Amino acid sequence: xxxxxxxxxxxxxxxxxxxxxxxxxxxxxxxxxxxxxxxxxxxxxxxxxxxxxxxxxxxxxxxxxxxxxxxxxxxxxxxxxxxxxxxxxxxxxxxxxxxxxxxxxxxxxxxxxxxxxxxxxxxxxxxxxxxxxxxxxxxxxxxxxxxxxxxxxxxxxxxxxxxxxxxxxxxxxxxxxxxxxxxxxxxxxxxxxxxxxxxxxxxxxxxxxxxxxxxxxxxxxxxxxxxxxxxxxxxxxxxxxxxxxxxxxxxxxxxxxxxxxxxxxxxxxxxxxxxxxxxxxxxxxxxxxxxxxxxxxxxxxxxxxxxxxxxxxxxxxxxxxxxxxxxxxxxxxxxxxxxxxxxxxxxxxxxxxxxxxxxxxxxxxxxxxxxxxxxxxxxxxxxxxxxxxxxxxxxxxxxxxxxxxxxxxxxxxxxxxxxxxxxxxxxxxxxxxxxxxxxxxxxxxxxxxxxxxxxxxxxxxxxxxxxxxxxxxx
Ligand SMILES: [Zn+2]
Ligand SMILES: [Zn+2]
Numbered sequence: 421x422x423x424x425x426x427x428x429x430x431x432x433x434x435x436x437x438x439x440x441x442x443x444x445x446x447x448x449x450x451x452x453x454x455x456x457x458x459x460x461x462x463x464x465x466x467x468x469x470x471x472x473x474x475x476x477x478x479x480x481x482x483x484x485x486x487x488x489x490x491x492x493x494x495x496x497x498x499x500x501x502x503x504x505x506x507x508x509x510x511x512x513x514x515x516x517x518x519x520x521x522x523x524x525x526x527x528x529x530x531x532x533x534x535x536x537x538x539x540x541x542x543x544x545x546x547x548x549x550x551x552x553x554x555x556x557x558x559x560x561x562x563x564x565x566x567x568x569x570x571x572x573x574x575x576x577x578x579x580x581x582x583x584x585x586x587x588x589x590x591x592x593x594x595x596x597x598x599x600x601x602x603x604x605x606x607x608x609x610x611x612x613x614x615x616x617x618x619x620x621x622x623x624x625x626x627x628x629x630x631x632x633x634x635x636x637x638x639x640x641x642x643x644x645x646x647x648x649x650x651x652x653x654x655x656x657x658x659x660x661x662x663x664x665x666x667x668x669x670x671x672x673x674x675x676x677x678x679x680x681x682x683x684x685x686x687x688x689x690x691x692x693x694x695x696x697x698x699x700x701x702x703x704x705x706x707x708x709x710x711x712x713x714x715x716x717x718x719x720x721x722x723x724x725x726x727x728x729x730x731x732x733x734x735x736x737x738x739x740x741x742x743x744x745x746x747x748x749x750x751x752x753x754x755x756x757x758x759x760x761x762x763x764x765x766x767x768x769x770x771x772x773x774x775x776x777x778x779x780x781x782x783x784x785x786x787x788x789x790x791x792x793x794x795x796x797x798x799x800x801x802x803x804x805x806x807x808x809x810x811x812x813x814x815x816x817x818x819x820x821x822x823x824x825x826x827x828x829x830x831x832x833x834x835x836x837x838x839x840x841x842x843x844x845x846x847x848x849x850x851x852x853x854x855x856x857x858x859x860x861x862x863x864x865x866x867x868x869x870x871x872x873x874x875x876x877x878x879x880x881x882x883x884x885x886x887x888x889x890x891x892x893x894x
Contacts, residue, residue, distance in 0.1 A: 423700040428449045432749075449507070505770065518681075529659065535608055536608050552650075554652040556653075704718075735839050777840075822869060834876075844876075
């Protein structure tokens with residue numbers, strides 16, 4: 421038995437949770453959490469609300485609300501939506517006004533202090549409304565891939581753009597072309613640790629696109645990264661004269677703070693020093709566009725902090741499209757979790773989402789296809805599994821079934837080095853096809869295995885079936 425901390429990249433609390441979030445880190449992390457627990461491991465799964473993200477004040481300004489109040493409200497909405505989809509976090513705290521969060525940010529600032537120095541940097545600024553183009557308020561062409569991007573992190577290629585080389589930077593607030601200005605920022609020379617980080621990553625399984633990304637980016641051992649953004653969102657810190665540390669530096673701090681606060685409230689789960697230690701395995705679920713912060717910057721923070729967990733696994737995802745267009749909170753092009761869980765079983769949403777997860781490439785969600793699938797595939801499947809359980813199942817399966825290619829593929833997809841909820845879902849459905857085609861006497865042991873394998877994806881149905889199996893009253 422081992423300890424695992426599973427993390428989910430924090431959503432910006434500028435809106436509620438939608439299917440794009442679920443198809444990315446949220447559902448995959450929950451399926452991973454349930455798989456690990458089924459194997460007898462101890463798991464803490466955390467996220468937090470990304471209150472210091474600069475897209476939040478932009479949204480709050482548009483709604484004539486305070487960013488703090490709106491962010492707090494949206495955190496509650498996101499936590500509720502997660503629960504509706506069966507995604508169960510142990511802790512999901514706010515970042516804003518959270519002493520645990522600040523403590524962890526100060527901790528990692530201490531860890532990297534000798535690599536940080538004040539430098540003059542070039543940043544876009546609107547000559548009209550004077551907003552800085554660090555992130556939410558400016559948009560232009562990424563100097564690496566050319567797609568439309570802010571100056572912080574490109575959603576197209578996951579690079580951190582070089583502001584001076586970006587094209588057509590325009591102010592989001594007033595539409596005026598931005599100009600370069602200079603300001604003094606704290607700059608982190610993190611590249612000097614890249615060889616150590618690369619050696620760690622070489623021991624871990626990960627998707628090919630992340631492997632390629634890391635090979636290209638960790639070769640830049642003179643890489644630097646400004647960690648304060650004067651005039652923009654972030655956590656103001658005294659050591660930098662009150663300048664805000666931007667949110668991308670603070671993700672690992674958020675996970676650490678969430679674990680620490682959770683264990684303070686749940687001493688029965690163990691001591692923080694025993695959990696946040698080199699013996700614990702970290703598993704991060706993240707959008708591919710967060711690869712720089714997570715698999716590079718936080719990995720360097722970990723190298724500089726021998727008391728914490730070692731560099732863990734990084735499970736990346738690409739984007740889900742909606743009817744061929746991007747999911748977008750700001751444009752309202754989304755399928756909201758509260759809407760869809762009010763109309764369809766959460767298990768159906770989970771299985772369909774897993775089957776069509778955008779793991780290594782973008783996938784497209786079409787509501788009409790989902791509706792038809794629920795009727796034609798999901799409801800008959802749930803009835804079939806219920807019938808099989810009512811007719812009686814053995815306590816364990818047999819090698820007749822555990823040795824099949826489909827069962828082996830499903831077990832392999834649940835391993836952290838090759839984790840794939842899509843492969844788990846597809847192989848268990850393949851196994852069920854084989855069970856249906858088998859002689860009647862062989863089927864109960866096949867259903868037994870299929871039900872065990874599909875349990876992390878269909879938690880509600882699995883709980884009902886488990887009660888039937890043990891004849892517990894509902
Ligand atoms: Zn402007
Ligand atoms: Zn790009």
